[in-house]
Amino acid sequence: MKSSVVRFADLLGQDAARQRVLEAIERGRLPHALMLVGPEGVGKLGMATAIAQYVNCLQPSDGDSCGKCSNCTKIAKGIHPDLHYVLPIISKKEGTKQWLTADYFDQFRQEFFHDPYLSFSKWRRMLEGEGKQLFISVHEIRELKRKISLKAFEAPNKVVIIWNAETINTQGANAFLKLLEEPPEKTLIILTCSDASVLLTTINSRVQRIRLGRIEKAEIDQYLQQKHQLDADMAEEFASIAEGSPATANEYLSDNSQKMSELYIEWLRAVYLGQYDKIQERLDSIVSENKEFQKLFLAVAVKKLRDSFLFQLGAKDLALSTRAELDFQQKFSQLMSADKVAAIAQHMEQSYRHISGNANPQMVLTALSLRVHGILRS
Numbered sequence: 001m002k003s004s005v006v007r008f009a010d011l012l013g014q015d016a017a018r019q020r021v022l023e024a025i026e027r028g029r030l031p032h033a034l035m036l037v038g039p040e041g042v043g044k045l046g047m048a049t050a051i052a053q054y055v056n057c058l059q060p061s062d063g064d065s066c067g068k069c070s071n072c073t074k075i076a077k078g079i080h081p082d083l084h085y086v087l088p089i090i091s092k093k094e095g096t097k098q099w100l101t102a103d104y105f106d107q108f109r110q111e112f113f114h115d116p117y118l119s120f121s122k123w124r125r126m127l128e129g130e131g132k133q134l135f136i137s138v139h140e141i142r143e144l145k146r147k148i149s150l151k152a153f154e155a156p157n158k159v160v161i162i163w164n165a166e167t168i169n170t171q172g173a174n175a176f177l178k179l180l181e182e183p184p185e186k187t188l189i190i191l192t193c194s195d196a197s198v199l200l201t202t203i204n205s206r207v208q209r210i211r212l213g214r215i216e217k218a219e220i221d222q223y224l225q226q227k228h229q230l231d232a233d234m235a236e237e238f239a240s241i242a243e244g245s246p247a248t249a250n251e252y253l254s255d256n257s258q259k260m261s262e263l264y265i266e267w268l269r270a271v272y273l274g275q276y277d278k279i280q281e282r283l284d285s286i287v288s289e290n291k292e293f294q295k296l297f298l299a300v301a302v303k304k305l306r307d308s309f310l311f312q313l314g315a316k317d318l319a320l321s322t323r324a325e326l327d328f329q330q331k332f333s334q335l336m337s338a339d340k341v342a343a344i345a346q347h348m349e350q351s352y353r354h355i356s357g358n359a360n361p362q363m364v365l366t367a368l369s370l371r372v373h374g375i376l377r378s
C-alpha cells in the first residue's frame with residue numbers, strides 16, 4: 001500500500017485547524033511552538049506530520065505538500081533526518097543503555113506511516129506495555145536537544161513532533177521548558193495533547209494552541225471502507241460506535257482487540273460443543289457490559305466469522321493476533337461452508353439489530369447461541 005499518509009489531503013476532516021496553520025504560514029507568523037489539542041484518535045499526530053511535510057515541501061501547491069519531492073518522500077517514509085519524533089515509551093535502562101524513542105522507532109514507522117490513525121492503546125500494546133506507564137523522560141529531552149543543536153541536514157526547517165505531550169514526566173517537562181524558552185533557530189516544535197490541563201502552565205503559555213475536533217461519522221465510514229475494505233454495513237456499524245475517532249474505530253476493528261477476540265473464540269467453541277454452562281458464563285460477561293459493547297461483540301463476531309471462511313479459502317494475510325487465534329481459525333474454518341457462514345452472519349446481524357432496539361440482551365444472545373449451535377451441527 002502506498003504510504004502517502006502525511007499530506008493534509010490524506011487526513012480526515014480538521015479543515016479549520018488546517019486553515020489556521022496555512023494562514024499563519026502565509027503571513028509568516030507561524031509560531032515556533034504549536035500544540036494540537038483534541039480528543040484521542042482524531043488525527044493530531046497525522047496533522048503534526050502533515051504540517052512538518054508542508055513547511056519542508058519543495059513544491060507545495062493548493063495549500064498542501066506535493067508528496068513527491070525528496071523532503072516529502074522521506075517524511076512519508078519516516079526517514080527524514082530533520083524531522084524528530086518524541087514518543088511516549090517504556091523508559092528503561094539496561095546496563096549503560098538508556099532506551100529512547102529511537103529504539104522503538106522502526107515499530108512506530110511501520111504502523112504510523114501505513115495508517116496515521118494509530119491509537120495510543122495500540123502503541124502501548126505494540127511495546128508490550130499493557131499495565132505499564134508509557135512516558136517521555138528527561139533523557140529523551142536531552143537527546144532531542146543534542147539532535148536539534150546540529151545544523152539541519154536537508155530541510156529548510158527542522159521539526160520536532162512530541163506525541164502525547166501530557167506524558168512528559170516532571171523532570172522531562174522542566175528540561176523541555178528550557179528548550180521552549182530558548183527556541184533553537186529554524187526549528188518548529190509541534191506538541192500533540194489530549195489533556196492540556198496536566199501540562200505545566202509555563203509550557204502551556206509558550207505554545208500556540210490549535211484545536212482539533214471529532215470526525216464526522218460519514219467520513220469514518222468512508223475511511224473504513226477504503227482503508228480496511230469493510231463492507232458498507234460493517235463500516236457503518238463501526239463508524240457509529242467510534243465517537244468521531246478513526247483511531248478508536250481501528251482499535252475496535254483491530255484483531256488485537258484481545259478481550260473481544262478471546263470472548264468470541266471461547267463463546268463459539270462452547271456453542272459448537274453445546275457446553276451450556278460455558279456458553280452462559282461467556283454470555284454473562286457480555287451482558288454485564290453496556291449495550292455498545294454487546295453490539296461490538298456481535299460486529300466483531302461477524303467479521304471473525306467471515307475471516308474463518310476467507311481463511312478456509314486460503315487467504316493468508318488475515319491479521320490474526322495470537323497463536324491461539326490462529327489455531328482456532330485453522331480448526332474452526334474446517335467446519336464452515338459458505339451457506340453456514342451466511343446463515344450465522346444473518347442471525348448475528350439480526351441480534352445486533354434487536355440489541356440496538358430495546359430487546360433483552362440476555363435473551364437475544366441465548367437464542368443466538370442455540371441457533372448457531374444448530375447451524376454448526378447441521
Ligand SMILES: [Zn+2]
Nearest residue numbers: 057066069072
Ligand atoms: Zn513536496
